[in-house]
Amino acid sequence: MTPGSNLPLTAARVAVDVTAPVRLDVSGLLLAADGKVRSDADFVFYNQPAGPGVTHSAAPAGGDTITVDTAAVPDGIEKIVVTASLDAAGATFAGTEPTATVRNADDGSALASFTPPRLGSETALVVVEIYRRAGAWKVRAVGQGYANGLAGIATDFGVTVDEPAAPSAATPQAPPAPPAPPAPAAPPAPADHWAPPAAAPPAPPVTPAAAAPGTGTGTGKVNLDKGRVSLQKNQTVSLVKGGRPLLGSVRMGLGWEPAFRGKNIDLDASVIAYGPDRKKIDNCFFGKLMILGGAVQHSGDNLTGEGAGDDEAITVHLGGLPPEVTGLVFVVNSFSGQKFSDVAKAYCRLVDDRTGEELVRFDLTHAEPRTGVMMAKLIRQFSGEWEMTAMGEFVDARTVRGMVKPGGQAL
Incomplete structure (x- = not known):
């Protein structure tokens, strides 16, 4: 909204x-x-x-x-x-x-x-x-x-607020309340009955991971506190570090190598943005390098998969995504029709775009003779934080258009 x-x-x-x-x-x-x-x-x-x-x-x-x-x-x-x-x-x-x-x-x-x-x-x-x-x-x-x-x-809105010296309610009929902490020097400094007591409880902590620190090998979700997280298929990491949601810019890097020497593999990385009804809002790919007002940007097409590092990358400014975007699905397609059984070392990784730190990595260890794969998804939680889940789900689709329906079903 x-x-x-x-x-x-x-x-x-x-x-x-x-x-x-x-x-x-x-x-x-x-x-x-x-x-x-x-x-x-x-x-x-x-x-x-x-x-x-x-x-x-x-x-x-x-x-x-x-x-x-x-x-x-x-x-x-x-x-x-x-x-x-x-x-x-x-x-x-x-x-x-x-x-x-x-x-x-x-x-x-x-x-x-x-x-x-x-x-x-x-x-x-x-x-x-x-x-x-x-x-x-x-x-x-x-x-x-x-x-x-x-x-x-x-x-x-009609609530009468007492002066700082008042020890109790903000309205005549308010119930007794614990004494408020000393008022700051600068007015207005309400010592009303809704001011937090001196021993106000801290914000709820992030749920501890059920997995070993820094890995994705347990049944529970992990966060980013212990460094890079290596995920396996269907495992999830909460993009929270130090108890705070990660809301800056992240880069999803996707890479692959040919399984056989002398054979180029032309794959295309894309991301599809969905709303709460799992309907597509927009998609970003080599033919549309920027969507959602610049909140999502594509690095451009790599025609061979050659070279060290990521073959294609998609940068997402999490804090800049419109509120109606509740899910992102990152996909790779073989436009030329080559199968993923001809691909070696396919992976995706999430990188902090500001520091270059690798946050999460998912290596696709099993391939199928199909033309599309959903690599990972990011889902916005009610708390505002994002969670990343490794997918590794193969489909028959040579373009991002063919990934929209299975991507929505996977959210």
């Missing part, structure tokens, strides 16, 4: 996951027709996790989730706004892009995704809103920023 766009909700219960590379405090405010909360009960956050038809919880893969049961929202409520503020004192959203993923709360399927663009001095955001229109429920991407933190949002 883009700022101001809206979509009809196709589920009665929706969950809004808000995630970022840094710790966020996420809340939901139930607003009446006048754009204000009716009372403190309409403010839902980690210290008051349930309101009428709205609940707060930790997201499955990090971050926070606001769940809205539209059938249980009171008739007098016209809108639920989902907000995010930065946990660290003095921090701004400059260089930090939170992502809201709206999904069906019952089956987990993704309905929409939104990343507010061009953030700077903001310390809090209205990210999205769930609202009624003509008896139906819709979601709107907002991305409105505030420079005075969650207190600025709360004040706008």
Whole structure:
């Protein structure tokens, strides 16, 4: 989604996951027709996790989730706004892009995704809103920023914020809360009941890998903390390093050699971008070297496979991918019709484009006499991070066009 766009909700219960590379405090405010909360009960956050038809919880893969049961929202409520503020004192959203993923709360399927663009001095955001229109429920991407933190949002929507010296609630009927930490010197510094306590819990850690460090030989997923990961077919690595999602530019290098001397092999590497419905959004190949506003770029065609290093490479700026792109499938085809049984040492590898560090490698050790292979896929998680899975699935297709359907089925 883009700022101001809206979509009809196709589920009665929706969950809004808000995630970022840094710790966020996420809340939901139930607003009446006048754009204000009716009372403190309409403010839902980690210290008051349930309101009428709205609940707060930790997201499955990090971050926070606001769940809205539209059938249980009171008739007098016209809108639920989902907000995010930065946990660290003095921090701004400059260089930090939170992502809201709206999904069906019952089956987990993704309905929409939104990343507010061009953030700077903001310390809090209205990210999205769930609202009624003509008896139906819709979601709107907002991305409105505030420079005075969650207190600025709360004040706008009718929550009374006490001065820093106030030890308890932000509204007259608020329940008692733990003492807030000492207020910073610069106003506004809310010591309200939703400010995190001094001993606020850290962000959920990345799930430890079930495999040996730095390998892909276990049954669980690994991350990038221990250095390069070598994957085998159907194994997955989470593109997380130091507890933070990798959102910079990565290069997928694909290489091969002829199985027999004196025989050139002309293979073509491509990538297909898919949306949450597994439908193709676009594809990048030797005939279309740039897609998605430059977020995906192809190095150009190699006609022989000769030479050291990658034969063809595709660079992906993960943080620049449009939110509607939820999956990428990297494929190789033999346009001339030669079979992969004539190919030796086919591989794909993921490289940090900034440092040149090889992050993940998959060597295709078994080939079939077919003309296409799906080498790897990248899938965006609800948390905003990406996961790479080694595929090595062969199909009969000489061009990227023939890979679109099997690629979508493989996501």
